[in-house]
Amino acid sequence: MTGTGIIPKIPLGDGVEALVDGIDTYFGWLLDAISGFIDIFIKSLQAVLLFIPPLLMILIIAALGWYVSRKNNISGILIAAGLFLILNLNLWNESMQTLALVITASIIALIIGIPVGIWASSSDIANSITRPFLDLMQTMPSFVYLIPAVIFFGLGNVPGVIATIIFAMPPAIRLTNLGIRQVPLELNEVADSFGATSRQKLFKVQLPVALPTIMTGVNQCILLALSMTVIASMIGAAGLGLNVLYGIQRVDIGGGFEAGLAIVIIAIILDRITQNLIKS
Template sequence: MSDTTQTQDPWATAPADAGAAPAHDAAANAGDAWSSAPPPAAHDAAGQGADWLSSAPAQPEHFSLLDPFHKAWVPFDSWVTQGIDWLVLHFRPLFQGIRVPVDVILSGFQQLLLGMPAPIAILVFSLVAWQIAGLGMGAATLLSLVAIGAIGAWSQAMVTLALVLTALFFCILIGLPLGIWLARSKHAAKVIRPLLDAMQTTPAFVYLVPIVMLFGIGNVPGVVVTIIFALPPIVRLTILGIKQVPEDLIEAAESFGASPRQLLFKVQLPLAMPTIMAGVNQTLMLALSMVVIASMIAVGGLGQMVLRGIGRLDMGLAAIGGVGIVILAIILDRLTQSLGRDRRSKGIGRWYRRGPIGLFTRPFIKQA
């Protein structure tokens, strides 16, 4: 009767038996988070880990003539890493000292360009363009700069212009004397020209890692990497311009007793100036092309706008930075081309008789 009652009563407590004990213990252990008994899966994982640790090492790879370069023979990457680490450890103060003149020039350009009200800056740039390249270029510069301000990129454009002008200043300061020296010394040219080839052909991204380790990040390291990237053209074209000076002119100057210094500054450099200005033009274009890449090491300006636009998939922001860079590139390209033009062969008068300066000086100068 009692068995029948328990069968019919669903709430009756079943008697404990020996077979139910293991299930009870397993449930208790599973519910007890602090239980010391590991689950079976843990034992399996521990066993697998022990097998992996105690397993035999992999067999060494054998050299194959059919695939000889599947592994590097020379640890060039570790050599470069160790070399950069050694430079950072021993010469970091020297590289930090190099930052000082770059920072001074860059700060001066930024204070001048950003501190000047936009209408006055546009007027000054337009007058300079008129003086250098004519009235048409002055009007085009005026409209172009107004367009940059209208799309909301004026401040960033001035920062970019300061970066480019600073890089150009140091490229001329380094490249012009270096080009003159290499044009006169064949032995030095044999040593320096491979370095110029390497500087001009190395991808721009490769410069960023050592520059960051040696100089840090910011606008000053961006100027340094731009100088390295944009220096070769002005050196090469300075060499070319001096070597293209006709030999008979050099012999004539020497026959009249010209000293080497007079020969350089009175004959060679004036005749080589169109070629040198072509080098300045190429240096400017390379500096502007480096603006976007240098923005990856926290360089401000229009390149930073392009980088942010790419990161956010904001095509409008990237387009504003790109259009600003293009407008600056066109203006600087036309101005440097005008500076390198041989005005004497075109019958153009002296600089103080043309442009806005000529408007004021012409009444006071006796016409020739």
């Protein structure tokens, strides 16, 4: 039986399939170009991260954490200890692969999300347009993002990154919009009284004042991207998420726990670094 028995079923699924087929037919060349660019970027970043000796990379990340935490020695020591544990668990290569995926997805999400947030803050109409899409993106189960990613980009790192971008983008848009809208009216009036153009007011007044809120969005974007790594592994994304997935499939409690612990360590390090950037 279709529909309710009285009203025919709305062919929503058929419409979505037709839309997907149309996109694949007429914009396949664009999807291929996007896939190729992202694939090259991921592989290049992974090559760089894996080329650097682990001990040197640990020193670099620990020094960065120490510096942004206002030269707090405890922060640097804890970051180094966490990374040494990952190295000791023989999960260094997988961790660098995961880091490359997170960095790639976060950069693209922020490149798209921050300008969209600025646009949404510029008018109530733009805000009304973006809000339903953001609500949908944030309430949609994360597994659903895998479906269009696989359809358009197949299996591997690229669809995993695409799904991660969509999943991680909303906080960057919302908090950029919120931060600019919360700029005191007096500051905007002062900028207008001095004859500042819209561009000058944005870059010299609104963005600097809204920067802490925007950086909070950056922080949330990065952490959401990292949280998506396990789910993205279901469609072939490499890294620690794949180890967790294998642990689940093979009931390998020890291996799954170690990979999960490595993800937690990376998440804490990224969170501390970005949080200290917000404070500074």
